[in-house]
Amino acid sequence: MNPSTSTKIIAVLGGVAAFLGTAAIFLAAIGRPPFATLMQMALYAFGDSYSLSESLVKATPILLCALSVILPARLGLITVGAEGQLYFGALTGTAVVVSYPAAPMIVLMPAMLVAGAAGGAFWSGVAGLLRARSNVNETISTLLMNYVAVLLVSYVIYGAWKDPTSLGWPATIPFPKAATVPSVFGTRAHAGLVVGIIAAVILHIAVTYARWGLALRVLAGNRKVASMAGFDFNRQTLLVMAIGGALAGFAGICETSAIQGRLQAGISVGYGLTGFLVAWLSGQHFLRAIPIAVLVGGLIAAGDALQLYAKVPSASATIMQGLLFAVALGASGLAGKRTTRHG
Amino acid sequence: MVELAKVLNLNARVVILDEPTSVLTPAEAERLYGFIRTLAAEGKAVVLITHKLADIAACANRIIVMRGGRIVDAAPARERSPEALVDAMVGRGVVGSLPVPAAPTSHVPVLQVRGLTAQVQGPFVRHVSFELAAGEILGIAGVSGNGQFTLAETLAGLVPASTGDVVLDGVSIASRAHDGAIAGSVAYIPERPLDNAVVAELDLALNLSLREARRLPLFPRRETIVRRAEALMARYDVRPPRPALGASALSGGNLQKLVIARELSRKAKLVIACYPAMGLDVLAAQAVYREMFRQAADGACVVWISEELDDLLSYAHRIAVMHDGAIMGIVRREDADRQVLGRWMAGHGRNAA
Numbered sequence: 001m002n003p004s005t006s007t008k009i010i011a012v013l014g015g016v017a018a019f020l021g022t023a024a025i026f027l028a029a030i031g032r033p034p035f036a037t038l039m040q041m042a043l044y045a046f047g048d049s050y051s052l053s054e055s056l057v058k059a060t061p062i063l064l065c066a067l068s069v070i071l072p073a074r075l076g077l078i079t080v081g082a083e084g085q086l087y088f089g090a091l092t093g094t095a096v097v098v099s100y101p102a103a104p105m106i107v108l109m110p111a112m113l114v115a116g117a118a119g120g121a122f123w124s125g126v127a128g129l130l131r132a133r134s135n136v137n138e139t140i141s142t143l144l145m146n147y148v149a150v151l152l153v154s155y156v157i158y159g160a161w162k163d164p165t166s167l168g169w170p171a172t173i174p175f176p177k178a179a180t181v182p183s184v185f186g187t188r189a190h191a192g193l194v195v196g197i198i199a200a201v202i203l204h205i206a207v208t209y210a211r212w213g214l215a216l217r218v219l220a221g222n223r224k225v226a227s228m229a230g231f232d233f234n235r236q237t238l239l240v241m242a243i244g245g246a247l248a249g250f251a252g253i254c255e256t257s258a259i260q261g262r263l264q265a266g267i268s269v270g271y272g273l274t275g276f277l278v279a280w281l282s283g284q285h286f287l288r289a290i291p292i293a294v295l296v297g298g299l300i301a302a303g304d305a306l307q308l309y310a311k312v313p314s315a316s317a318t319i320m321q322g323l324l325f326a327v328a329l330g331a332s333g334l335a336g337k338r339t340t341r342h343g
Numbered sequence: 344m345v346e347l348a349k350v351l352n353l354n355a356r357v358v359i360l361d362e363p364t365s366v367l368t369p370a371e372a373e374r375l376y377g378f379i380r381t382l383a384a385e386g387k388a389v390v391l392i393t394h395k396l397a398d399i400a401a402c403a404n405r406i407i408v409m410r411g412g413r414i415v416d417a418a419p420a421r422e423r424s425p426e427a428l429v430d431a432m433v434g435r436g437v438v439g440s441l442p443v444p445a446a447p448t449s450h451v452p453v454l455q456v457r458g459l460t461a462q463v464q465g466p467f468v469r470h471v472s473f474e475l476a477a478g479e480i481l482g483i484a485g486v487s488g489n490g491q492f493t494l495a496e497t498l499a500g501l502v503p504a505s506t507g508d509v510v511l512d513g514v515s516i517a518s519r520a521h522d523g524a525i526a527g528s529v530a531y532i533p534e535r536p537l538d539n540a541v542v543a544e545l546d547l548a549l550n551l552s553l554r555e556a557r558r559l560p561l562f563p564r565r566e567t568i569v570r571r572a573e574a575l576m577a578r579y580d581v582r583p584p585r586p587a588l589g590a591s592a593l594s595g596g597n598l599q600k601l602v603i604a605r606e607l608s609r610k611a612k613l614v615i616a617c618y619p620a621m622g623l624d625v626l627a628a629q630a631v632y633r634e635m636f637r638q639a640a641d642g643a644c645v646v647w648i649s650e651e652l653d654d655l656l657s658y659a660h661r662i663a664v665m666h667d668g669a670i671m672g673i674v675r676r677e678d679a680d681r682q683v684l685g686r687w688m689a690g691h692g693r694n695a696a
Contacts, residue, residue: 210563214556218553220544222539222543224496224501228554230557
């Protein structure tokens with residue numbers, strides 16, 4: 001089951017070729033010149049500093065959400081709750097801002113970020129607690145809690161937190177400067193990206209080289225033997241769910257603060273689910289998730305640009321994203337099958 | 344029962360049933376016996392694989408006894424008494440000529456098992472009570488599948504006790520394995536090591552380090568773990584002695600040696616050994632027994648589950664017999680009588696002797 005390097009490379013190249021092929025067929029089918037449009041997309045994604053910055057903006061929440069899926073996966077848990085954790089983190093982080101909008105930056109910024117991460121950790125921790133205490137399937141509970149979190153955000157922005165000066169537009173007050181996550185490299189990409197990359201590296205080191213990683217591997221491999229070694233599945237379940245949730249919640253509050261500038265509906269365009277798919281594409285590997293998140297972010301950004309300039313219908317970007325995931329999962333699945341058969 | 348009904352409706356000419364009654368209630372089992380007899384009366388061939396003597400008494404025309412992959416006895420059913428069957432099932436012992444472990448010096452109970460009841464899908468333990476002094480070896484005999492494995496897992500703290508308690512040195516250890524309270528003081532050699540004692544995805548070095556895993560430094564040094572593994576593998580003759588191999592790469596016997604190296608290389612207060620010689624040749628089995636007896640000599644309580652009655656009669660200080668999840672009786676080695684033990688194993692004569 002351990003695919004050799006050459007098989008992996010074949011899988012990646014095959015996947016890319018298959019994606020370009022199917023994308024070209026799709027573009028031809030909707031009456032666009034396939035080759036030129038694909039070239040244009042590559043330019044819109046990574047062609048200049050503005051495009052690159054837009055791609056990184058999209059990649060940031062995707063990366064954080066992917067990390068929030070990968071860590072529980074290392075314990076053998078499958079969570080699909082990044083979207084809900086992102087929304088709940090946005091909600092709790094915003095609670096700090098709407099309560100103390102005049103607080104100085106040195107207090108407001110950290111309080112907002114911590115509250116966002118804590119909210120995500122709580123939302124995910126509930127699913128973790130249910131799993132640990134009552135053996136409730138974490139995939140189902142995280143899936144359902146997504147809906148609750150999204151609707152909770154709607155509830156506050158249509159109700160208690162609605163900005164009275166917004167003329168009926170359902171959103172909170174604009175975040176003050178003191179609560180705006182700074183951008184980096186002089187672009188729209190914000191500090192969340194840096195945090196995401198640092199988190200990926202730290203988590204990679206922790207699960208690869210630390211005793212903690214051994215605990216996760218033993219627990220994922222054989223629960224009974226883990227018990228003999230003194231590792232506690234329930235405690236680790238809570239821990240990985242909470243850390244994962246914190247990352248997704250952090251993504252939520254960063255998105256709200258740096259990109260939207262206020263809490264409103266649609267802070268996430270499916271980042272949670274996209275993060276889940278990125279996690280799977282990376283083979284539940286923290287470092288590999290970084291380039292994949294950037295690529296997928298580029299695809300989404302290019303889709304937006306294409307819609308604006310090439311007058312391609314908005315759904316087509318989503319379709320191409322779907323094609324990418326389907327093709328990539330299919331390619332890695334085929335490669336895995338090949339290896340199993342030969343080895 | 345539904346699965347069975349589906350199979351029985353297939354109109355097959357040969358029906359093979361593998362431990363069909365292990366998941367059935369007694370009443371359902373009675374109905375199954377009726378089905379099986381009907382099938383036989385209709386001229387169909389039925390192969391019934393079971394460890395339950397009741398199944399055999401109810402259904403069988405002919406009996407074949409298998410042990411260690413070989414047929415050890417074959418006869419028409421009416422020519423074999425339950426005692427004779429048990430005798431054939433449990434084997435004659437693999438190891439002779441080891442020094443007999445000295446009797447424990449103290450009689451103060453260190454391990455107290457009180458009214459222990461536990462259940463894990465099918466096999467179970469019912470109201471088991473016994474006490475062990477430091478250095479005492481309790482052999483648990485019986486046809487396998489009568490609750491021995493569940494008893495071992497409960498003693499090791501891996502399966503929660505539904506009632507009763509296990510007290511080691513004054514501390515309750517029932518279902519507390521994961522909090523680390525007993526990871527250091529209990530040695531446990533389970534049956535089927537690949538499923539129950541190692542993590543197949545990890546290499547041998549890490550598998551050998553598991554008992555110490557909680558005391559490893561935050562960032563364990565790979566060389567330290569590997570060097571320790573190499574020493575253990577050499578001492579316990581695990582082959583091939585390559586710490587980087589995956590656990591699933593070892594043969595059953597070598598995997599068992601690996602588990603024994605991990606569990607018995609440190610001083611324990613309680614040793615639970617489930618068929619520790621299974622899959623080993625005579626020399627390796629002797630080595631395992633020697634390690635186990637050394638633990639007893641160093642003051643550990645040893646619970647030794649075995650099907651090799653002669654081994655138990657040679658080396659254990661006391662012998663208990665398990666049948667259907669309960670202990671039928673406990674005797675001192677000097678007072679043990681094969682006939683009585685055999686009757687107990689067959690489920691007869693509780694409270695005798």
